[in-house]
Amino acid sequence: MLDAYLKKLCTFSTEEELFHRLFRKHSSIMLLIDPETGTIAEANQAANAFYGYPQETMRGMKISRISTQQEHEIQDEMRQALAERRNYFIFRHRLADGTIRIVEVHSSAIDLKGRILLFSIVFDITVRQHAQDMQRLASLVYQKSSEAMSVIDGNGEIMTINPAFTDITGYTETEAVGKNIRILNSDRETPECYRQMTKSVRAEGRWQGELWARRKNGEDFLRRLSVNTIYNADGSVQCRVGLFSDITKKRETDELIWRQANFDTLTGLPNRSMFHDRLGQAIKQANRADQQVALLFLDLDFFKEVNDTLGHAMGDRLLQDAARRVRACVRETDTVARLGGDEFTVILGDLHDTRSIERAVNDILRTLAEPFQLGTEQVYISASIGITFYPGDGTETDTLLKNADQAMYAAKAQGRNRYSYFTASMQEVAQNRKRLVNDLRIALHEKQFRVYYQPIVDLNTGRIHKAEALIRWQHPVRGLINPLEFIPIAEETGMITELGEWIFRQAARQVGAWRTRHHSSFQISVNVSPVQLQNEGVNHESWLSCLESLELPGQSVVVEITEGMLMDSSAGVTDQLLRFRDNGVQVALDDFGTGYSSLSYLKKFDIDYIKIDKSFVQNLAPGSDDMVLCDAIIVMAHKLGIKVVAEGVETELQRQLLAASNCDYAQGHLFSQPVPAEEFEQLF
Ligand code: C2E
Ligand code: CA
Ligand code: CA
16 A cells, blocks of 8 residues: 555655645645735645635735735734744635635745745634633633632532732631631521532532522621532532632612612601501501501590691601600510501501500500600690401502591590501591582582671670681582581681681671771671681781771771680780781681680780680580589689680570679570671661
8 A cells, every 4th residue: 555655656756746745735724825925826736725716816826815814914924923932823704605714824935936935834823723712701701800719529529719819808818728618607607508509509510599608707798609510421519610709799789779669868767658558568467367446546635736846857757756655665576667657657566456556556655655855845736546357458558558548637636645546437437528529629619608797795795796707608509617526627728718708808898887886886797717727827017007097997807716726825826916916907716615724824925805605605504514614614714814615505594604704705506596797787
């Protein structure tokens, strides 16, 4: 075989011919390049196949057609090869179909019949180069990654780590390699947790999760870890690769964001959004255990007053303290949430009997009624609580909340510092109220209001020189509606201001008429609601100029206020009252005896009349407690230069007893009900 080959070789006529044959047939890619012209003088079959051009095309082809690089880039590579003492160049060649390959070109100059050509052997190293690049990249990633990496053997012994591992854990490579990966274990995780992880890695080769680890300095950190296994061909473990990052900070900020979204910053209690979640959970749990949930809606009484008089900072402290107190009245598993302002909710789950609720509610009322120490001030408040049950009163969280709110309103209406259970009739009341609010808005425009007048009789002479203006609402459908029903609504919605203006004008016009026709010093009293004096306030200018335009003195009207208003220390109310006084308008204190009945306030505000509440008058009998009280009030008032009006006088006996006690005036059904102006005139 070899013999035959050698014989064949010897048949070549010349060395040159031998070269040409070798060149053409050789399986390596070979080119003969003419450096003078930059063209391919000859390409072998392997080259034709590789580049994808036929023999004829390649012969004489400009080298630039297969080179993707600029002349200077080629020069650079040549210089680099020289510097590295390489006998080859690395170029990027383009094939006929456009693909680009990385080639290693070994060139040497040869003399062919006096022509100097570059004999180049081309190796396609694309795949090898790619693999090298990938490896370099992998190593770069390993080195530069911010993610810690460790490679451990089947027994957990550390084989290698990357710099990020050192950054995060504090262990250098020399300290870590050879140690067991357990050096990172923290006792914030249970041994059971590690056992589970090992089990899963052994069984599935993988594990992923978050767990606490310990740095070299003993500090714990939370890491997100993933473990993967590389197996040998025989299925045995070659190594395991652990990748982790420190997510302690991220967890902290996540938690902070979560807290801010779900908890009230002032009190630390769950906020409205969290409350809804918790109520939903409590309901689910109750369904499973076939139990009830009680929802309490709690509103602090007089909180606004504290906030207004002592300032927001003190108000905040009160809320914090109140939150703590409420929290202490319920179990750990119950939820106390702050919905905003001075509104709190309590979810009592896991209820076996309703007595435990009353116990909790009474505890809450009691603890909130105890004094609050705010700086140097001692403050008393109370709470009104509404209670509703799941599933008895409602099944939706929104419905339950609305129920509890309504029940709370009922507790407030019943006099505060108490609780009230939700009942179906409350819903009716609430709906009724909503309708009234709507109707009230149009009532003034539709001229549905009337002013009635009730005579105030002089007990000495029996004559009528005074009257009280009392509003009536003639509702188109419901008929006459009592002011006690709609005045509070007008107050809450602010409509009272407009209504009050209207009443005042009516009364002023009426008193003008009666002054000219009946008695020159006739006087009409007008009820003024606290809301009118607070907030925007009564428009004095308009009231006084109204009187002026009617040529009436201030003395022709009396404003009736309640004691609560005198307690309001805000400058507004005091100013308002003094402005009236300056213009001769007199002031009467209504419903006297039902509130604080403080003498010092009577003097301070220079009250002209007090009106003894009808609840005292109703039970007057010689020698009765109420008789004693009435006597005392009258004596005291006279000492202070104040005149007394007795309200609700219904019987002749009451009139006589009051007259005997020197009461100045009386008002009541005995003389007349409140009546329209025309009817009133018949009383003269
Ligand atoms: P008030 O100011 O204490 O008015 C006296 C109430 O006692 C009136 O009730 C009157 O009708 C009633 N009354 C008079 N005589 C007797 C009697 O002999 N026996 C009994 N049992 N009651 C008698 P009314 O008109 O239903 O008004 C209720 C409350 O509504 C008033 O109490 C007042 O607080 C408020 N109000 C009435 N009109 C106005 C108004 O124009 N503006 C404001 N802000 N409030 C008003
Ligand atoms: Ca009155
Ligand atoms: Ca009254």
